[in-house]
Amino acid sequence: MDAAEQAAAYASADFSVPHQFLVDRISRLLPGLPAAARVLDLGCGPADVAVRFARAFPGWQIDGVDGAPAMLELGGAHVAAAGLAARVRLYQAVLPGDRLPGSGYQVILSNSLLHHLHQPQVLWRTVRAAAGPGAAVYVTDLRRPAHNHVLRQLVDAYSAPEPAVLRRDFEASLRAAFTVQEVRAQLVIAGLPELAVTELTDRHLAVFGCLG
Known part of the structure:
Protein backbone atom coordinates (compact mmCIF):
# COMPACT_ATOMS: atom_id res chain seq x y z
CA MET A 1 0.00 0.00 0.00
CA ASP A 2 2.56 2.54 -1.15
CA ALA A 3 0.26 4.92 -3.05
CA ALA A 4 -0.42 8.19 -1.25
CA GLU A 5 -4.18 7.79 -1.80
CA GLN A 6 -4.16 4.32 -0.23
CA ALA A 7 -2.04 5.41 2.72
CA ALA A 8 -4.19 8.46 3.42
CA ALA A 9 -7.42 6.47 3.21
CA TYR A 10 -6.06 3.76 5.51
CA ALA A 11 -4.68 6.23 8.05
CA SER A 12 -7.88 8.28 8.17
CA ALA A 13 -10.20 5.28 8.56
CA ASP A 14 -11.44 4.44 12.03
CA PHE A 15 -9.76 1.17 13.02
CA SER A 16 -9.82 2.02 16.73
CA VAL A 17 -12.09 -0.88 17.74
CA PRO A 18 -10.33 -3.75 15.91
CA HIS A 19 -6.85 -2.37 16.58
CA GLN A 20 -7.48 -1.94 20.29
CA PHE A 21 -8.99 -5.44 20.40
CA LEU A 22 -5.77 -6.85 18.94
CA VAL A 23 -3.74 -5.02 21.56
CA ASP A 24 -6.00 -6.08 24.42
CA ARG A 25 -6.01 -9.71 23.28
CA ILE A 26 -2.24 -10.21 23.39
CA SER A 27 -2.12 -10.57 27.18
CA ARG A 28 -4.69 -13.39 27.06
CA LEU A 29 -2.83 -15.28 24.36
CA LEU A 30 0.63 -14.55 25.74
CA PRO A 31 0.50 -14.17 29.53
CA GLY A 43 4.53 -3.86 8.56
CA CYS A 44 3.74 -1.05 10.99
CA GLY A 45 1.88 1.09 8.41
CA PRO A 46 0.76 4.44 9.86
CA ALA A 47 1.78 3.22 13.33
CA ASP A 48 -1.63 3.15 14.97
CA VAL A 49 -1.08 -0.36 16.36
CA ALA A 50 2.48 0.46 17.44
CA VAL A 51 1.25 3.52 19.33
CA ARG A 52 -1.44 1.46 21.05
CA PHE A 53 1.08 -1.16 22.12
CA ALA A 54 3.43 1.55 23.39
CA ARG A 55 0.65 2.99 25.53
CA ALA A 56 -0.36 -0.44 26.84
CA PHE A 57 3.25 -1.43 27.67
CA ALA A 77 3.33 12.27 12.41
CA HIS A 78 1.08 9.98 14.45
CA VAL A 79 3.93 8.93 16.76
CA ALA A 80 5.02 12.52 17.28
CA ALA A 81 1.47 13.66 18.03
CA ALA A 82 1.16 10.87 20.61
CA GLY A 83 4.35 12.06 22.33
CA LEU A 84 6.01 8.65 21.82
CA ALA A 85 8.94 9.51 19.54
CA ALA A 86 11.40 8.45 22.25
CA ARG A 87 9.97 4.91 22.39
CA VAL A 88 8.56 4.27 18.90
CA ARG A 89 10.98 4.59 15.99
CA LEU A 90 9.99 3.93 12.40
CA TYR A 91 12.21 2.59 9.62
CA GLN A 92 11.77 1.91 5.94
CA ALA A 93 12.68 -1.62 4.87
CA VAL A 94 11.33 -3.95 2.21
CA LEU A 95 11.44 -7.62 3.09
CA PRO A 96 13.42 -9.70 2.54
CA GLY A 97 16.18 -7.64 0.93
CA ASP A 98 16.62 -4.69 3.30
CA ARG A 99 18.27 -4.91 6.69
CA LEU A 100 16.20 -4.58 9.82
CA PRO A 101 17.08 -1.90 12.40
CA GLY A 102 18.18 -4.52 14.96
CA SER A 103 18.12 -8.14 16.05
CA GLY A 104 17.58 -10.19 19.19
CA TYR A 105 14.13 -8.71 19.80
CA GLN A 106 12.19 -9.99 22.80
CA VAL A 107 8.79 -9.39 21.21
CA ILE A 108 7.88 -9.50 17.51
CA LEU A 109 4.57 -8.07 16.32
CA SER A 110 2.92 -7.88 12.93
CA ASN A 111 -0.56 -6.88 11.86
CA SER A 112 -1.95 -7.27 8.34
CA LEU A 113 1.39 -7.85 6.64
CA LEU A 114 1.21 -11.56 5.84
CA HIS A 115 -1.42 -11.31 3.10
CA HIS A 116 0.61 -8.59 1.33
CA LEU A 117 3.56 -10.93 0.79
CA HIS A 118 3.75 -13.00 -2.39
CA GLN A 119 5.90 -15.50 -0.48
CA PRO A 120 4.59 -15.95 3.10
CA GLN A 121 7.82 -17.66 4.17
CA VAL A 122 9.46 -14.23 3.93
CA LEU A 123 7.62 -13.22 7.09
CA TRP A 124 8.40 -16.40 9.01
CA VAL A 137 5.55 -13.67 18.66
CA TYR A 138 2.14 -12.15 17.94
CA VAL A 139 1.15 -11.97 14.29
CA THR A 140 -2.39 -10.98 13.34
CA ASP A 141 -3.94 -10.77 9.90
CA LEU A 142 -7.15 -11.07 7.98
CA ARG A 143 -8.34 -14.59 7.18
CA ARG A 144 -9.96 -15.58 3.94
CA PRO A 145 -13.63 -16.59 4.20
CA ALA A 146 -14.60 -20.01 2.94
CA HIS A 147 -17.36 -18.67 0.69
CA ASN A 148 -17.66 -15.66 -1.58
CA HIS A 149 -21.02 -14.60 -0.14
CA VAL A 150 -19.43 -14.41 3.33
CA LEU A 151 -16.66 -12.25 1.91
CA ARG A 152 -19.21 -9.86 0.45
CA GLN A 153 -21.06 -9.71 3.78
CA LEU A 154 -17.81 -8.78 5.57
CA VAL A 155 -17.01 -6.07 3.03
CA ASP A 156 -20.49 -4.60 3.41
CA ALA A 157 -20.46 -4.85 7.20
CA TYR A 158 -17.05 -3.30 7.84
CA SER A 159 -16.27 -0.97 4.95
CA ALA A 160 -19.62 0.29 3.62
CA PRO A 161 -19.16 3.89 4.89
CA GLU A 162 -15.49 4.08 3.84
CA PRO A 163 -14.04 5.62 0.65
CA ALA A 164 -14.14 3.48 -2.47
CA VAL A 165 -10.38 2.91 -2.40
CA LEU A 166 -10.62 1.44 1.10
CA ARG A 167 -13.56 -0.82 0.23
CA ARG A 168 -11.67 -2.07 -2.81
CA ASP A 169 -8.51 -2.72 -0.81
CA PHE A 170 -10.42 -4.49 1.97
CA GLU A 171 -12.05 -6.86 -0.51
CA ALA A 172 -8.72 -7.51 -2.22
CA SER A 173 -7.07 -8.15 1.13
CA LEU A 174 -9.73 -10.66 2.18
CA ARG A 175 -9.26 -12.51 -1.11
CA ALA A 176 -5.47 -12.52 -0.67
CA ALA A 177 -5.56 -13.57 2.98
CA PHE A 178 -4.83 -17.08 4.21
CA THR A 179 -6.97 -19.54 6.15
CA VAL A 180 -6.01 -20.88 9.57
CA GLN A 181 -5.12 -24.21 7.99
CA GLU A 182 -2.90 -22.56 5.38
CA VAL A 183 -1.01 -20.60 8.03
CA ARG A 184 -0.48 -23.75 10.09
CA ALA A 185 1.03 -25.38 7.02
CA GLN A 186 3.31 -22.35 6.56
CA LEU A 187 4.57 -22.69 10.12
CA VAL A 188 5.37 -26.37 9.59
CA ILE A 189 7.46 -25.48 6.55
CA ALA A 190 9.14 -22.66 8.49
CA GLY A 191 10.07 -24.96 11.37
CA LEU A 192 8.00 -22.99 13.87
CA PRO A 193 5.82 -25.67 15.45
CA GLU A 194 5.75 -23.83 18.77
CA LEU A 195 3.52 -21.11 17.29
CA ALA A 196 -0.23 -21.64 17.49
CA VAL A 197 -2.88 -20.30 15.10
CA THR A 198 -6.42 -19.37 16.10
CA GLU A 199 -9.45 -17.55 14.72
CA LEU A 200 -9.50 -14.20 16.47
CA THR A 201 -12.61 -12.50 15.05
CA ASP A 202 -15.01 -13.12 12.17
CA ARG A 203 -12.30 -11.80 9.83
CA HIS A 204 -8.99 -12.07 11.72
CA LEU A 205 -6.59 -14.80 12.77
CA ALA A 206 -3.69 -14.73 15.21
CA VAL A 207 -0.37 -16.56 15.30
CA PHE A 208 1.17 -16.55 18.76
CA GLY A 209 3.68 -18.25 21.01
CA CYS A 210 7.21 -18.09 22.35
CA LEU A 211 10.12 -19.34 20.29
CA GLY A 212 12.16 -22.19 21.70
Missing part, protein backbone atom coordinates in the same frame (compact mmCIF):
# COMPACT_ATOMS: atom_id res chain seq x y z
CA GLY A 32 3.77 -13.23 31.15
CA LEU A 33 4.94 -10.75 28.52
CA PRO A 34 8.01 -8.78 29.66
CA ALA A 35 7.25 -5.39 31.15
CA ALA A 36 10.38 -4.01 29.48
CA ALA A 37 11.35 -5.25 26.03
CA ARG A 38 12.83 -4.42 22.66
CA VAL A 39 10.00 -4.92 20.20
CA LEU A 40 9.88 -5.24 16.40
CA ASP A 41 6.66 -4.33 14.57
CA LEU A 42 6.77 -5.69 11.01
CA PRO A 58 5.16 1.66 28.85
CA GLY A 59 8.40 -0.31 29.17
CA TRP A 60 8.48 -1.34 25.51
CA GLN A 61 10.84 0.21 22.97
CA ILE A 62 9.30 -0.40 19.55
CA ASP A 63 11.02 -0.42 16.17
CA GLY A 64 8.36 -0.20 13.46
CA VAL A 65 9.27 -1.30 9.94
CA ASP A 66 7.34 -0.71 6.74
CA GLY A 67 8.16 -0.67 3.05
CA ALA A 68 5.89 2.24 2.06
CA PRO A 69 7.28 5.78 2.48
CA ALA A 70 3.75 7.23 2.38
CA MET A 71 2.72 5.05 5.32
CA LEU A 72 5.84 5.93 7.30
CA GLU A 73 5.32 9.65 6.75
CA LEU A 74 1.86 9.40 8.24
CA GLY A 75 3.13 7.09 10.96
CA GLY A 76 5.87 9.49 11.99
CA ARG A 125 12.10 -16.33 8.04
CA THR A 126 12.25 -12.71 9.16
CA VAL A 127 10.63 -13.57 12.49
CA ARG A 128 13.19 -16.31 13.12
CA ALA A 129 16.13 -14.12 12.11
CA ALA A 130 15.07 -11.12 14.21
CA ALA A 131 13.99 -12.95 17.37
CA GLY A 132 16.07 -13.36 20.48
CA PRO A 133 15.93 -16.53 22.58
CA GLY A 134 12.43 -17.19 23.86
CA ALA A 135 10.96 -14.23 21.98
CA ALA A 136 7.20 -13.76 22.10
Whole structure:
Protein backbone atom coordinates (compact mmCIF):
# COMPACT_ATOMS: atom_id res chain seq x y z
CA MET A 1 0.00 0.00 0.00
CA ASP A 2 2.56 2.54 -1.15
CA ALA A 3 0.26 4.92 -3.05
CA ALA A 4 -0.42 8.19 -1.25
CA GLU A 5 -4.18 7.79 -1.80
CA GLN A 6 -4.16 4.32 -0.23
CA ALA A 7 -2.04 5.41 2.72
CA ALA A 8 -4.19 8.46 3.42
CA ALA A 9 -7.42 6.47 3.21
CA TYR A 10 -6.06 3.76 5.51
CA ALA A 11 -4.68 6.23 8.05
CA SER A 12 -7.88 8.28 8.17
CA ALA A 13 -10.20 5.28 8.56
CA ASP A 14 -11.44 4.44 12.03
CA PHE A 15 -9.76 1.17 13.02
CA SER A 16 -9.82 2.02 16.73
CA VAL A 17 -12.09 -0.88 17.74
CA PRO A 18 -10.33 -3.75 15.91
CA HIS A 19 -6.85 -2.37 16.58
CA GLN A 20 -7.48 -1.94 20.29
CA PHE A 21 -8.99 -5.44 20.40
CA LEU A 22 -5.77 -6.85 18.94
CA VAL A 23 -3.74 -5.02 21.56
CA ASP A 24 -6.00 -6.08 24.42
CA ARG A 25 -6.01 -9.71 23.28
CA ILE A 26 -2.24 -10.21 23.39
CA SER A 27 -2.12 -10.57 27.18
CA ARG A 28 -4.69 -13.39 27.06
CA LEU A 29 -2.83 -15.28 24.36
CA LEU A 30 0.63 -14.55 25.74
CA PRO A 31 0.50 -14.17 29.53
CA GLY A 32 3.77 -13.23 31.15
CA LEU A 33 4.94 -10.75 28.52
CA PRO A 34 8.01 -8.78 29.66
CA ALA A 35 7.25 -5.39 31.15
CA ALA A 36 10.38 -4.01 29.48
CA ALA A 37 11.35 -5.25 26.03
CA ARG A 38 12.83 -4.42 22.66
CA VAL A 39 10.00 -4.92 20.20
CA LEU A 40 9.88 -5.24 16.40
CA ASP A 41 6.66 -4.33 14.57
CA LEU A 42 6.77 -5.69 11.01
CA GLY A 43 4.53 -3.86 8.56
CA CYS A 44 3.74 -1.05 10.99
CA GLY A 45 1.88 1.09 8.41
CA PRO A 46 0.76 4.44 9.86
CA ALA A 47 1.78 3.22 13.33
CA ASP A 48 -1.63 3.15 14.97
CA VAL A 49 -1.08 -0.36 16.36
CA ALA A 50 2.48 0.46 17.44
CA VAL A 51 1.25 3.52 19.33
CA ARG A 52 -1.44 1.46 21.05
CA PHE A 53 1.08 -1.16 22.12
CA ALA A 54 3.43 1.55 23.39
CA ARG A 55 0.65 2.99 25.53
CA ALA A 56 -0.36 -0.44 26.84
CA PHE A 57 3.25 -1.43 27.67
CA PRO A 58 5.16 1.66 28.85
CA GLY A 59 8.40 -0.31 29.17
CA TRP A 60 8.48 -1.34 25.51
CA GLN A 61 10.84 0.21 22.97
CA ILE A 62 9.30 -0.40 19.55
CA ASP A 63 11.02 -0.42 16.17
CA GLY A 64 8.36 -0.20 13.46
CA VAL A 65 9.27 -1.30 9.94
CA ASP A 66 7.34 -0.71 6.74
CA GLY A 67 8.16 -0.67 3.05
CA ALA A 68 5.89 2.24 2.06
CA PRO A 69 7.28 5.78 2.48
CA ALA A 70 3.75 7.23 2.38
CA MET A 71 2.72 5.05 5.32
CA LEU A 72 5.84 5.93 7.30
CA GLU A 73 5.32 9.65 6.75
CA LEU A 74 1.86 9.40 8.24
CA GLY A 75 3.13 7.09 10.96
CA GLY A 76 5.87 9.49 11.99
CA ALA A 77 3.33 12.27 12.41
CA HIS A 78 1.08 9.98 14.45
CA VAL A 79 3.93 8.93 16.76
CA ALA A 80 5.02 12.52 17.28
CA ALA A 81 1.47 13.66 18.03
CA ALA A 82 1.16 10.87 20.61
CA GLY A 83 4.35 12.06 22.33
CA LEU A 84 6.01 8.65 21.82
CA ALA A 85 8.94 9.51 19.54
CA ALA A 86 11.40 8.45 22.25
CA ARG A 87 9.97 4.91 22.39
CA VAL A 88 8.56 4.27 18.90
CA ARG A 89 10.98 4.59 15.99
CA LEU A 90 9.99 3.93 12.40
CA TYR A 91 12.21 2.59 9.62
CA GLN A 92 11.77 1.91 5.94
CA ALA A 93 12.68 -1.62 4.87
CA VAL A 94 11.33 -3.95 2.21
CA LEU A 95 11.44 -7.62 3.09
CA PRO A 96 13.42 -9.70 2.54
CA GLY A 97 16.18 -7.64 0.93
CA ASP A 98 16.62 -4.69 3.30
CA ARG A 99 18.27 -4.91 6.69
CA LEU A 100 16.20 -4.58 9.82
CA PRO A 101 17.08 -1.90 12.40
CA GLY A 102 18.18 -4.52 14.96
CA SER A 103 18.12 -8.14 16.05
CA GLY A 104 17.58 -10.19 19.19
CA TYR A 105 14.13 -8.71 19.80
CA GLN A 106 12.19 -9.99 22.80
CA VAL A 107 8.79 -9.39 21.21
CA ILE A 108 7.88 -9.50 17.51
CA LEU A 109 4.57 -8.07 16.32
CA SER A 110 2.92 -7.88 12.93
CA ASN A 111 -0.56 -6.88 11.86
CA SER A 112 -1.95 -7.27 8.34
CA LEU A 113 1.39 -7.85 6.64
CA LEU A 114 1.21 -11.56 5.84
CA HIS A 115 -1.42 -11.31 3.10
CA HIS A 116 0.61 -8.59 1.33
CA LEU A 117 3.56 -10.93 0.79
CA HIS A 118 3.75 -13.00 -2.39
CA GLN A 119 5.90 -15.50 -0.48
CA PRO A 120 4.59 -15.95 3.10
CA GLN A 121 7.82 -17.66 4.17
CA VAL A 122 9.46 -14.23 3.93
CA LEU A 123 7.62 -13.22 7.09
CA TRP A 124 8.40 -16.40 9.01
CA ARG A 125 12.10 -16.33 8.04
CA THR A 126 12.25 -12.71 9.16
CA VAL A 127 10.63 -13.57 12.49
CA ARG A 128 13.19 -16.31 13.12
CA ALA A 129 16.13 -14.12 12.11
CA ALA A 130 15.07 -11.12 14.21
CA ALA A 131 13.99 -12.95 17.37
CA GLY A 132 16.07 -13.36 20.48
CA PRO A 133 15.93 -16.53 22.58
CA GLY A 134 12.43 -17.19 23.86
CA ALA A 135 10.96 -14.23 21.98
CA ALA A 136 7.20 -13.76 22.10
CA VAL A 137 5.55 -13.67 18.66
CA TYR A 138 2.14 -12.15 17.94
CA VAL A 139 1.15 -11.97 14.29
CA THR A 140 -2.39 -10.98 13.34
CA ASP A 141 -3.94 -10.77 9.90
CA LEU A 142 -7.15 -11.07 7.98
CA ARG A 143 -8.34 -14.59 7.18
CA ARG A 144 -9.96 -15.58 3.94
CA PRO A 145 -13.63 -16.59 4.20
CA ALA A 146 -14.60 -20.01 2.94
CA HIS A 147 -17.36 -18.67 0.69
CA ASN A 148 -17.66 -15.66 -1.58
CA HIS A 149 -21.02 -14.60 -0.14
CA VAL A 150 -19.43 -14.41 3.33
CA LEU A 151 -16.66 -12.25 1.91
CA ARG A 152 -19.21 -9.86 0.45
CA GLN A 153 -21.06 -9.71 3.78
CA LEU A 154 -17.81 -8.78 5.57
CA VAL A 155 -17.01 -6.07 3.03
CA ASP A 156 -20.49 -4.60 3.41
CA ALA A 157 -20.46 -4.85 7.20
CA TYR A 158 -17.05 -3.30 7.84
CA SER A 159 -16.27 -0.97 4.95
CA ALA A 160 -19.62 0.29 3.62
CA PRO A 161 -19.16 3.89 4.89
CA GLU A 162 -15.49 4.08 3.84
CA PRO A 163 -14.04 5.62 0.65
CA ALA A 164 -14.14 3.48 -2.47
CA VAL A 165 -10.38 2.91 -2.40
CA LEU A 166 -10.62 1.44 1.10
CA ARG A 167 -13.56 -0.82 0.23
CA ARG A 168 -11.67 -2.07 -2.81
CA ASP A 169 -8.51 -2.72 -0.81
CA PHE A 170 -10.42 -4.49 1.97
CA GLU A 171 -12.05 -6.86 -0.51
CA ALA A 172 -8.72 -7.51 -2.22
CA SER A 173 -7.07 -8.15 1.13
CA LEU A 174 -9.73 -10.66 2.18
CA ARG A 175 -9.26 -12.51 -1.11
CA ALA A 176 -5.47 -12.52 -0.67
CA ALA A 177 -5.56 -13.57 2.98
CA PHE A 178 -4.83 -17.08 4.21
CA THR A 179 -6.97 -19.54 6.15
CA VAL A 180 -6.01 -20.88 9.57
CA GLN A 181 -5.12 -24.21 7.99
CA GLU A 182 -2.90 -22.56 5.38
CA VAL A 183 -1.01 -20.60 8.03
CA ARG A 184 -0.48 -23.75 10.09
CA ALA A 185 1.03 -25.38 7.02
CA GLN A 186 3.31 -22.35 6.56
CA LEU A 187 4.57 -22.69 10.12
CA VAL A 188 5.37 -26.37 9.59
CA ILE A 189 7.46 -25.48 6.55
CA ALA A 190 9.14 -22.66 8.49
CA GLY A 191 10.07 -24.96 11.37
CA LEU A 192 8.00 -22.99 13.87
CA PRO A 193 5.82 -25.67 15.45
CA GLU A 194 5.75 -23.83 18.77
CA LEU A 195 3.52 -21.11 17.29
CA ALA A 196 -0.23 -21.64 17.49
CA VAL A 197 -2.88 -20.30 15.10
CA THR A 198 -6.42 -19.37 16.10
CA GLU A 199 -9.45 -17.55 14.72
CA LEU A 200 -9.50 -14.20 16.47
CA THR A 201 -12.61 -12.50 15.05
CA ASP A 202 -15.01 -13.12 12.17
CA ARG A 203 -12.30 -11.80 9.83
CA HIS A 204 -8.99 -12.07 11.72
CA LEU A 205 -6.59 -14.80 12.77
CA ALA A 206 -3.69 -14.73 15.21
CA VAL A 207 -0.37 -16.56 15.30
CA PHE A 208 1.17 -16.55 18.76
CA GLY A 209 3.68 -18.25 21.01
CA CYS A 210 7.21 -18.09 22.35
CA LEU A 211 10.12 -19.34 20.29
CA GLY A 212 12.16 -22.19 21.70
